[in-house]
Amino acid sequence: xxxxxxxxxxxxxxxxxxxxxxxxxxxxxxxxxxxxxxxxxxxxxxxxxxxxxxxxxxxxxxxxxx
Numbered sequence: 001x002x003x004x005x006x007x008x009x010x011x012x013x014x015x016x017x018x019x020x021x022x023x024x025x026x027x028x029x030x031x032x033x034x035x036x037x038x039x040x041x042x043x044x045x046x047x048x049x050x051x052x053x054x055x056x057x058x059x060x061x062x063x064x065x066x
Contacts, residue, residue: 011042
């Protein structure tokens with residue numbers, strides 16, 4: 001979490017040769033790293049966004065374990 005938004009400069013969907021950035025509002029960002037890609041989600045509520053992503057990961061793991 002941090003001011004990753006400033007690496008992209010403006011709002012919208014951007015690419016900076018290392019990762020994609022999706023920012024529609026906010027001045028903070030949450031950097032997400034997957035197996036084969038990285039991206040940034042711009043947000044005004046980084047902790048809530050992090051919590052939502054964690055809940056999704058837990059649900060996905062539980063579903064895949066069935």
